[in-house]
Each structure stands twice: as C-alpha cells, then as structure tokens.
Amino acid sequence: MNYFFCRSLNSRTTRSNNIQLYPSLSKVSVLSRSPVEQLKQELSTKKMLFQKSQLELTKVVGQGESGLVYRGYVVMNTNKVLVAIKTGKALLAVTDKERLLKEVSLMLTFSHPNVMPLIGLSFDEDTPLIIMPFMSNGTVLSYVRESRKSLYFLESSDNIQVEAARNTCLGICHQISKGMAYLANFKFVHRDLAARNCMIDENGIIKVADFGLTEDMYNSNYYRQEKRQAGTEERVPLKWMALESIETHVFDESTDMWSFGVTCWEVFTCGGVPYAGVPVTTLLSELRSGHRLDRPSNIACSDDIWSVVTSCWSASPRERPKFATLVNTLTDLLDSDSNYIKLLG
C-alpha cells in the first residue's frame, strides 16, 4: 500500500496558529532519533504511551484498512476506561505501520469536539495500537441506516416527523462541517471524508475520524498525490472524490468539500450507496458530462438543503463553499443550533 507520504520534519514554529505537527519533534535533532522514537518520547512525556499489559481487548467492532478495531479498556492508575483500539494486521507492511503512526501524530495535534481525539498509543511487539475514546453509537453510516424508519420519509408524511428527521440529518451534517472547518482552518486536508469515517459518541456528538489519508497542507495550497510504484496497492475512495482529484490527484479544502456533499447525501438517503450501479470505469466520464448524485427521495432533504449539497459538487472548485461559511449556512437552516444530535430510540 502506498498511503504514507514522506514529509520532512522541518520546524513548524512559523505556523501562525497554535497548532504544530510533531509539536516537540521540531526541537529534537532529527539526526539523533528516528521519527518513531521521537513520537514515543513525546507520547511518554504526555503520559499517552501505554504498556500492552494495560490494555484489555474485548471485542472486534470494525474492520479498517490497516487492521481490526477493538472495543476494550485501558487501565490508568485505578481507572478502567472504555476505549476503541485500532490495530494493525498480523503481518503489517512497513508502510501500514508508518500510516498508523502518522495518524497518531496528526491526532495528537487536534483538539475539537467534532474531531476524534487520541487517548494514547501502545505497541504489540512493534505493531502500533491506537487508543481512542469508544464511540458507542457507531459510525454515521450505520446510525442512519439503522434509523431509516425515523429519518426517511416520502411525500404525504406527517410534518412533525419530517421536521424532526430533517433536524437530525442536518444536525449530523452540521457537526461534521464544524469538525471539517477546524481541520481546514489548520490546513489539514482529510481526503477520506465519508459517513463510514464519522463516529457518534454516547452523547450524540459526532467526531470526524480516520486520518489515515490526511495530509498537512501548511506549506502548500494543494496536495498532489505521488505516483504509485508499479504493483503497489492503493485505496482511493473514488465515489467520494472530487472530479479533479480523480483526474489530476489534487486534494485541497474544495475537494474535501465535494466529499462532504457526498457524505450529506449518504445521511439524507439513510446510507445509500453513491452512484449504485455506475461502474468505477464510467464514473469519470459521467462526472465530466455533469452527472451528479440524484436528489434523495427523502422529503427531509428540502430544496434549501439540496441546493447546499449540490453546491459542493460545482465543476469549478472555486464555486464550492468553504467549510467556515458552510457551518453558518447550515446553522441558519437548523431549527436550533445544538451541539449534539438527539439520539433516536
């Protein structure tokens, strides 16, 4: 696999805001220790490095790109905290290990209610285990699929129910947009935004997660994916990707915005499969000729909402909204600006 993109460990101290990648690494001589050792040191200082013996893995809850995700516990002093543990496959390729470690160093720098935080890291031999808070309401994708009865309405449905469904769906999109606005503000491009990669905690707070493909864009306005080596496998979420990302491998805030539109479409269709029946081979020509996802038949998706969603797929990236503005647009469309969604059932 080829998801890991090398970057230099330059000092990031000129970053105008308070976020720095590898915060303390910039102060350490790059020559003296390997990036993994530096990361371990940093985590250890922050008391975020755990012994494998402090972990209890109880149940597999997900299958990710790099391996299984478990529900489990981490023992901190006398506390036992419920966590999710993302692991690598038994025979993890070096690039996968690097991908996991990169994800850790990114998560270390994030701090926003709608972005998945990091609890810590552990190692099983030399396979990294990422420890995160456990999201008891699963992914946004599974949630909207399971809640279809209360979220999906056709013509002639009860108005109060439709209003409630609209607010829940819009509330989900609104929270995701806030997490994305935070990342965009700090010049991170997610590259894999989708309903499957957003999680819901026990209080109905949504966290944008899965930073396996995320890139730091501090020194550049856009990210161009490096050419793959012949024979290497690559995971690209084609049906969530902007037209120009498929064509020219360019990623930036406006291509994340395209994926955000697809994510909103997933929410309002209650977990529909984008472009079902359209083979990946014809997707590009369909998109080029102006074809886009169909409007959901769910009447919870009003004209106002649909017009916001379609604006994410403007052929011209400049015409797509910015996350910071989009947050406000969605706030205006919501009945009440709540920080959590009212969980159903």
Ligand SMILES: Nc1ncnc2c1ncn2[C@@H]1O[C@H](COP(=O)(O)OP(=O)(O)O)[C@@H](O)[C@H]1O
């Ligand atoms: N914090 C979490 N709490 C509960 N389940 C999680 C958590 N993180 C991930 N999962 C589960 O594991 C799956 C894969 O996680 P993800 O971060 O998307 O991994 P990958 O990068 O390998 O795709 C998710 O779809 C979800 O079902």
Ligand SMILES: [Mg+2]
């Ligand atoms: Mg994922």
